[in-house]
Amino acid sequence: MIELRRYVKEVSQGEHDVVDIARKALASAKSIDKEHAYFNTFADERFIEEANAKPKGRLAGVAISVKDCVCVKGVESTAGSDILRGYKPLFDATAVERVWKQGGMIIGKTSQDEFGFGGFSVNIGKGYRVPKNPFDTNRSCGGSSGGAAGMTRKAEFPHLAIGESTGGSITCPAAFCGVVGFCPTYGRVSRWGLIDYANSLDKIGSMAKNVRDAALLIEVMAGSDPQDSTCSDLPVEQFSTVDGDIKGLRVGIIKEAFGEGVDPAVAESVKNATRELEAKGAIIKEISLPLNAKYGIPTYYLIAMCEASTNLAKYGGMRYGAHEKLEGDFNTYFTKVRTAHFGDEAKRRLMLGTFARMAGYRDAYYLRALKLRSALIDEYKSAFKGVDVLASPTMPMVAPTFDEISKLTPLQNYMADILTVGPNVAGLPHISVPVSPAHRMPVGIQLVADHFKESTLVRTGVNLE
Amino acid sequence: MNFTSDVVIGLEIHVQLNTVTKLFCRCPTVAQEPNSATCPVCLGHPGSKPVLNKVALEKSTMIALAIGCAINPSMQFSRKTYFYPDMSKNYQITQFELPLAEHGNVTLDDGKVVRVKRVHMEEDPAALVHQGSADYTLVDYNRSGMPLVEIVTEPDMTTPDEAREFIKKLMHIISYLKVFDDANGIIKADANVSIKESGYTRVEIKNITGAKEIERALIVEVQRQHGSIKSGENIVQETRGWDPAVGMTRSQRKKETEDDYGYIIDPDLPTITMSKDRVEQLRALVPELGGEKATRLTQQYKIDAVDASVMAKERELGELFERVAQHVDPVLAARWMRRELRRALAAAGKDVSEVDEKLLVELLQLIDKKTITDRIGQRLVDRLVQEGISPAKVVKEEGLAAVSDESAITTVVKQVVDANPAVVAQYKAGEEKAFNFLVGQSMKALKGKGSPAVINKILKVVLG
Ligand SMILES: [Zn+2]
Numbered sequence: 001m002i003e004l005r006r007y008v009k010e011v012s013q014g015e016h017d018v019v020d021i022a023r024k025a026l027a028s029a030k031s032i033d034k035e036h037a038y039f040n041t042f043a044d045e046r047f048i049e050e051a052n053a054k055p056k057g058r059l060a061g062v063a064i065s066v067k068d069c070v071c072v073k074g075v076e077s078t079a080g081s082d083i084l085r086g087y088k089p090l091f092d093a094t095a096v097e098r099v100w101k102q103g104g105m106i107i108g109k110t111s112q113d114e115f116g117f118g119g120f121s122v123n124i125g126k127g128y129r130v131p132k133n134p135f136d137t138n139r140s141c142g143g144s145s146g147g148a149a150g151m152t153r154k155a156e157f158p159h160l161a162i163g164e165s166t167g168g169s170i171t172c173p174a175a176f177c178g179v180v181g182f183c184p185t186y187g188r189v190s191r192w193g194l195i196d197y198a199n200s201l202d203k204i205g206s207m208a209k210n211v212r213d214a215a216l217l218i219e220v221m222a223g224s225d226p227q228d229s230t231c232s233d234l235p236v237e238q239f240s241t242v243d244g245d246i247k248g249l250r251v252g253i254i255k256e257a258f259g260e261g262v263d264p265a266v267a268e269s270v271k272n273a274t275r276e277l278e279a280k281g282a283i284i285k286e287i288s289l290p291l292n293a294k295y296g297i298p299t300y301y302l303i304a305m306c307e308a309s310t311n312l313a314k315y316g317g318m319r320y321g322a323h324e325k326l327e328g329d330f331n332t333y334f335t336k337v338r339t340a341h342f343g344d345e346a347k348r349r350l351m352l353g354t355f356a357r358m359a360g361y362r363d364a365y366y367l368r369a370l371k372l373r374s375a376l377i378d379e380y381k382s383a384f385k386g387v388d389v390l391a392s393p394t395m396p397m398v399a400p401t402f403d404e405i406s407k408l409t410p411l412q413n414y415m416a417d418i419l420t421v422g423p424n425v426a427g428l429p430h431i432s433v434p435v436s437p438a439h440r441m442p443v444g445i446q447l448v449a450d451h452f453k454e455s456t457l458v459r460t461g462v463n464l465e
Numbered sequence: 466m467n468f469t470s471d472v473v474i475g476l477e478i479h480v481q482l483n484t485v486t487k488l489f490c491r492c493p494t495v496a497q498e499p500n501s502a503t504c505p506v507c508l509g510h511p512g513s514k515p516v517l518n519k520v521a522l523e524k525s526t527m528i529a530l531a532i533g534c535a536i537n538p539s540m541q542f543s544r545k546t547y548f549y550p551d552m553s554k555n556y557q558i559t560q561f562e563l564p565l566a567e568h569g570n571v572t573l574d575d576g577k578v579v580r581v582k583r584v585h586m587e588e589d590p591a592a593l594v595h596q597g598s599a600d601y602t603l604v605d606y607n608r609s610g611m612p613l614v615e616i617v618t619e620p621d622m623t624t625p626d627e628a629r630e631f632i633k634k635l636m637h638i639i640s641y642l643k644v645f646d647d648a649n650g651i652i653k654a655d656a657n658v659s660i661k662e663s664g665y666t667r668v669e670i671k672n673i674t675g676a677k678e679i680e681r682a683l684i685v686e687v688q689r690q691h692g693s694i695k696s697g698e699n700i701v702q703e704t705r706g707w708d709p710a711v712g713m714t715r716s717q718r719k720k721e722t723e724d725d726y727g728y729i730i731d732p733d734l735p736t737i738t739m740s741k742d743r744v745e746q747l748r749a750l751v752p753e754l755g756g757e758k759a760t761r762l763t764q765q766y767k768i769d770a771v772d773a774s775v776m777a778k779e780r781e782l783g784e785l786f787e788r789v790a791q792h793v794d795p796v797l798a799a800r801w802m803r804r805e806l807r808r809a810l811a812a813a814g815k816d817v818s819e820v821d822e823k824l825l826v827e828l829l830q831l832i833d834k835k836t837i838t839d840r841i842g843q844r845l846v847d848r849l850v851q852e853g854i855s856p857a858k859v860v861k862e863e864g865l866a867a868v869s870d871e872s873a874i875t876t877v878v879k880q881v882v883d884a885n886p887a888v889v890a891q892y893k894a895g896e897e898k899a900f901n902f903l904v905g906q907s908m909k910a911l912k913g914k915g916s917p918a919v920i921n922k923i924l925k926v927v928l929g
Contacts (some may be wrong), residue, residue, distance in 0.1 A: 192514055416649075
């Protein structure tokens, strides 16, 4: 397959029949989708229209799949929830608009856990399909950006995926599907047009077959945006083209991420990768992050659920999405719509999130989680005084089978995020890069850098390809 | 709290700011057709995000400063969650833990201080438009996201009259700051009222519109509570609605516990930090307020107290006065501006800002130097306001200067006396009215150019 950046250059010089490529890509994506369920919606019309418009720019002629929770103007965008069925946004997310301006062509909306509520893409909305792992259809793609990761693996045409992570939803599926998942610093990419899960944690990122392609997509999407008050004004570094010189780079191996609860075969693959880095000149150190190991999961879930339960309040069948017959008073009506159209995990998080912010519990849960979050960030900040990048397995296991997942309790389910929640809670940039497989399934190494040091991740990551 | 008064009243007052755009989106605050001033943000569409209107923040800060509040160096917005059809997101963006400002006060005329607990910003929900007896209600999202400032008092008022005075004072301050649309802006209040006889059981009256209605609702509610006690009923903690059409409060909801809105910090809106410098810059923009200004004007210019209070109340008139007083006797200027200029403006339907300052000075100087009589002065004020004439020029061209020559006046007066023998006879018979008639006739003959005082003096001489 042609190298993506070479292809973009050639498209800009008019060397390809983009419309023909687009038609074939769409047909190919649809046939992959039949077996693997990677898409909630195809944007046929818009995709071919954009191909016809002679795309130019840094992503010219590249098919861009967009996680369903990111709004695409005129294309059904539901965040994988039945309650938003039929909702076609009036505007493009800033990330989508910037991609389109650089010649990217929107192919469709990829499948995910409903509103991002899961790590295996099995908590789908009512009537949606569960995406299947590209290596073994009995296994999960990971989540919540499951469709994005699977499609990135399977695409035989120039393709990049826009993903989104709240607690690990980019690196987890990237690790399970054997692709690169890149989640930038919180605020690096505008959230305007992102259907909220937990606003203080949500980040739009990318997936690709290699580190530089993933970095390129972030570069295009990043930068200040007056429509998102939490978006950073810092200039965007050209990190997709940094060199791969890691002589003297200090890599911290997170001690707690290789112990109990982590598949030894997975741990060994990741250890091997760090040895590779060492061979290329990096200095390997061991680092302990005890607070994150202990409080990462509860802090993440409390903040995420509290915010999510307010974000989901607006879905009541009044102006868009699912409706029901207008009967009874407004309370009866809202209850009817929400009962019928939210999935089980959405209901669970709504109830837990509402509980944790109610008077009497608020101090013990919500406010305490906010305080813990500061402590967790501090722990990372002091770690970055001694190292440039932190390394761990992305997930403590390879992609589980659907049968295994069905036996997990909700708590075991949440615990699977143990290695990804840390950088997400702290808003730190992180990337998952495939390393040698275990049990014949892909394994990812997760690299974490300090805020706005995306370039360090690229510099380190390219050494593992 | 240890209350001792017969009645205890606390107020929460919502003032709609006169910004051009809404609090968190760029929709206009003025719209004609229902639902025409809307966008994904104020309609609560998925993926939209609020961005704070900086002007609203500044205007709110000025209100808080004007009532002596301390501005919090960092403030946050929170989500107040409850389900209601007028809420586009089913949460309202307001301020909870860290409001804009705290600890202010407003002094009433008798010197009593009403403490202001906090001042915060929040968005207005949409408007529900009920369709008479129809079994449905329409929603107008033009109001969704309108900028509101909420001023919360301590329960310091002890009569409905004090509450009215507090609101009047507050409204005066707000209109003085020009942050409120006096013509179309809406002020709403929630009031909590309790009486001694019930052991101060708190009853909240929701959603009263307008200062007069607030006083009326409070009077009615105090009477209701007293009546209940007299007839042996208990007052219960509850929320009541005010029905202005019937002039009654009605029970809406009994409250066993405080409302639980499950507040969280709004993660879409970063913490706002307000530097001391910025606060001082805004403080400099807060004009001197009514009470202090009236005192200063009387002291500095030695003008009449009534004139001073009007100059203080009407900000632009007061500012014009202070400029004019640099060139004319302030006492005369204040008197003429309060009486004649305001009368002429009202008659012409014009605003103080339309008055040409130079021409006004010119006119007041003519009056001050007695170049023209007060009568002519009054007529010229009208013409100055309506036509923008130059008083000096008109006086010259139309020969309106006062007749200062006493012999000329004597001639005219004599003619008037000769022409009215019957009236002169009445005067001599002791009728005062007759004298006034003769003065009037003389004035008329002099076309208003003769000073009434001079005419009086000469007429007395002529009549012997
Ligand atoms: Zn709007």
